[in-house]
Amino acid sequence: MKPPSITIPDVAKAAGVSKSTVSLALQDSPKLRTETKKKVMKAARQLGYVYNQGAANLRRRSSSMIGMIINDLTNPFFAELAIALERHFSEAGYVVMMANTSEDREQQDKVLRAFCEHGVAGILISPAYNTAQQDFASYFARGLPIVSVMQPIPGAECDYIAPDYQLGIQEATQHLLDQGIERIAFLGGRLDSAAFHERKKGFLAAVEKAAIDPDKIQIIPCAVTRKAASEAVQQLIDQEHPPQGIVCYCDIVAFGVTFGLHNSHLEIGVDIAITGFDDVLACDTVSPPLSSLRPHTDQLARLACDSLIQKLKDPTRPVANHLVKPKLIVRESSILTKLKQPQH
């Protein structure tokens, strides 16, 4: 701010060398004698010198700032993801600017612009619902490295890292069907999102493979909140023949479903089996513990982080996507202890 801060020339004077030498010393250049470097560093320390990244960025025309844009940080999974991402970037020497868009495209536009003005080196984004390629057109044109996680940017030429939703949901569905469940539902997610579509494919693949009667399956989209899910599940259980298994879009939805079922006095593990997706921290300390698909959040974060950093170092690198195979973690919620006889 106001108080004239210690700068390189100050350190230079104190150490009795030139500006250039100080600059070199600060980046531990091999061109300098170790003795000189030590002398400079000591002077810097004594003066309380603090490096000005901003000035360096200006001169170098580059920066070590990453913009991280997340669609819904109130969802614990995204919070876990954001934390992992931040940690990885931080370990790689980057600093991250963070923004939550609450699935709002306009907000997303705004922070994107703000981040660019601040000179981020690249953008890591979990796109808001309905994001279109054109939202990023000008940034791609300018050559800003972008990688998306969890949700692709439709039609965009950028790295995309996500769990293999289809595979995961297929396995979860299979797992329920293996227990003799016949009436099964998939619940949750925004109807026209890619992440929903992929999951739906997995669900359908499994029920088709098991040759389940098509009118014994249901697919009910709903907003990804506990509340919405707990309300949506009413639709299901108010029916004449409610499903015996629910494959949930994600853990948040599963938690909402758990609540809804409990309120309707249906017991998970007895009347009905459910699975989640994301394997959030809470899964194994919730009653009953929630079976879920582990997306290997940390690996996801590492891949995304690495992808972006690669792209920063070599902007011409071709696009590379990664789909990480999730692992089904079976806990109590998906095990029917006494399966009621289905009426034939």
Next chain:
Amino acid sequence: MKPPSITIPDVAKAAGVSKSTVSLALQDSPKLRTETKKKVMKAARQLGYVYNQGAANLRRRSSSMIGMIINDLTNPFFAELAIALERHFSEAGYVVMMANTSEDREQQDKVLRAFCEHGVAGILISPAYNTAQQDFASYFARGLPIVSVMQPIPGAECDYIAPDYQLGIQEATQHLLDQGIERIAFLGGRLDSAAFHERKKGFLAAVEKAAIDPDKIQIIPCAVTRKAASEAVQQLIDQEHPPQGIVCYCDIVAFGVTFGLHNSHLEIGVDIAITGFDDVLACDTVSPPLSSLRPHTDQLARLACDSLIQKLKDPTRPVANHLVKPKLIVRESSILTKLKQPQH
């Protein structure tokens, strides 16, 4: 990065004016004719000009970046707080750099330094466990505006915004005692943290006021995780006369306790009543819905944000603390439907 970007001189040339005029136009200065401003803005738009905050910061010796440092983002409450803070700063025209310290003081040191080198205008921090004043000494000396939330920096001269833990816990304790509960416990929190100490005071104040027999109360600290809490609660219920009420340090602890109790086949609302603190999103979609103290997270965030911004504008502003009175939200978890007769 590399591609020579459009700069003010470029816009100036295109608009047929000088650098200075463009600069003035960009900040919508009243010194310029509206006609001129329009002309400049049009040129800027056509060229795809993007403002370089970094260069401006350098020249102005100020910035619009805030460093936000949070001790535990895996705790949904802190995630909610972080989101609210980010939103407020963003609305005020600031961009926030975020870091999670995982309660690690060394990590905190590192990001603090990194943020400073990047030239943040101020720091908003929820300090890691055991943070000492000296960790910030050099930053205070340099005049960096800092405000702390949720946990004070012991002995430091900086604004501090938090819920009134004591008042809140006292009210929650009172609420349980009002139902005729006699054996009561306080569970959770790090023994030597200020936030624990304050809560303990509130708990003790309530039990003393109700003249509860001192050996019918217990205070059990534990790490703030679901797992730790669910294990800690065993200690309580394995006793000869387990408590009938547990005042939990926070919601996360309460969720852990809920899980632990469930596993031990104790029913909340029948055998035992519990309260949480933080009123996180999940409270009302968990079974049974958790009674909790609402810290008014958004107001907390607004106060913290305002405090910091005030301090940025007037660094000489005297220190001002805010303790926000939490509101007890009574849900099912704290209501004993049929209180078992206490043995007289």
Next chain:
DNA sequence: TAATAAAATTAGAACGTTACAATAAATTAT
């Protein structure tokens, strides 16, 4: 119309850093 005041625009020097080219010092070879 000339003199003055007010309004609009601009020149140019910073801000703190880096990196190239140039110089100085130390080392080796002749």
Next chain:
DNA sequence: ATAATTTATTGTAACGTTCTAATTTTATTA
């Protein structure tokens, strides 16, 4: 010893912006 190398160090011009002071233009007044 001197020339040729190699190794260390430094002068200086940017990077893209802002802001003061100076200048030009326009409006006002006598």
